[in-house]
Amino acid sequence: MSATRSAAQAWDDEYRRGRYQDEPPVAFVADILAAAHRAGATDGLYVGCGNGRNLLPLVDGGLDLLGLDISAEAVRQLADRRPDRAGRLRHGDLDSLPLGATWPLVIGIQVFQHGDRGQAHRQVRAAQRRVAAGGLICVRVNAVGTDVWPAHDVVERAPDGGFTVRYTAGPKRGLDIHFFGAAELGQLFAGWAPVLPARPQRTERDNLGTGQWTQWEAIWRRPAELVTP
Template structure:
C-alpha cells in the first residue's frame, strides 16, 4: 500500500472535498444490484469503498459486502455514517484480506487507475484473483477521452491509446493516474478467464463550468 496515496486520500476525506454525506451514488450501482440479483449473488467485497457513497446503498439493498479502503479517514467516516456495517470494514489494500479469500462479487469503482500502466495492470490481476468461480466483477475506471483537469505531465503513452499522468498540482499532486483504453481493459479482464455480462461502455460526466471538459469512465460487469 502506498503511504503517499493513503495520505492523499486521507487529506481529501478529512477536508470534506470528497463525497459529502448527501452525494448520491453513481448510477452504475443500480445495474450492479440488478445483475447481482439475477445471478443469485448476495455477498462480496468492495475495493476502495471510501466513506460510503456507493457502499451504503449497495449494502442497504441487501448485499453483504466487505468494505476495503487504504484511507483510514474514509473508513472512520463510513463507520460514523453507517455503524451497522462497522464489522465489515477493513483499512488496507488487498493484502489486508485473508490469503486466498475469494468472493461471489468484487466491486472496484474508480480505484484500479491509481499508478502507472504496469502498476494498475498488476492491481487488476490481483483483484480479479479474488473473484470466485461463477462470481461477478464490477469495474469503473478512468477512460481515455477524459479532459484531464489539474496540471500534470504525461509520463507514458501506449499504442492502444492509454496513457498515465503524474499530477503536479491539485489534490493528487505527486500521484500517478492511468487512463485506460477500452480494448486494453477488456483484454486484461478476459485474459483472467472472465467474460462480460454487461459490456464495457463509456459514462461521461461534464464538469462545471463546461469549459473544464468531461470526465469519462469505462463501466462494465464480468463473470468468471
C-alpha cells in the same frame, strides 16, 4: 509500498476536506444490484469503498459487502456514519486480505486507476484473483478520452491508447493516475464473460471550461474453468 502510502495520505486529506459528503451514488450502482440479483450473489467485497456514497446504497439494496480502503479517514467516516457496518470495514489493500479468500461479487469503483500502468494492471489482476469461480467483478475506471484536469504531465502512453498522468496541481498533486484504453481493458479481461459490456460513461465537470471525464463501466463473470495470472 510508497505509492500506496502517498495515495492513502492524499485520500485521507481529501476525506478530511469533505470529499463525497452528500454526493449521490453513481448510476452504475443500479447495474451492480441488478446483475448481483440475477446471479443470486448476496455477499461481496468492495475494494476502495471510500466513505460510502456507493457502498451504502449497495448494502441497503441487499448486499452484504466487506468494505476495504487504504484511507483510514474514509473507513473512520464510514463507520461513524453507519455503526452497524463498522464490523464489515477494513483498513488496507487487497494484500491485507487472507490469502486465497474469494467472493462471489467483487466491486471496484474508481480505484484500480491508482499508479502507473503496471501498478494499475497489478491491482486489476489482484482483484480478479478475489473473484470466486462463476462470480462477478464490477469495474468503473478512468477511460481515455477524458479531458484530464487539473494540470498534469503525461508520463507514459501505450500503443493500445492507455496513458498515465502525474498531476502537478490539485488534490492528487504528485500522484500517478492511469487512464485505460478499450483494448487494454479488453485484454485484461480476456477469457471473462461480459455481463455488462464495457461502456464509456461521460460526466461534464461543473467548472466551466474544464470539459468532461469519462469512465469505463463493465461487469464480467468469471468462468469456472478460468485460470487467472
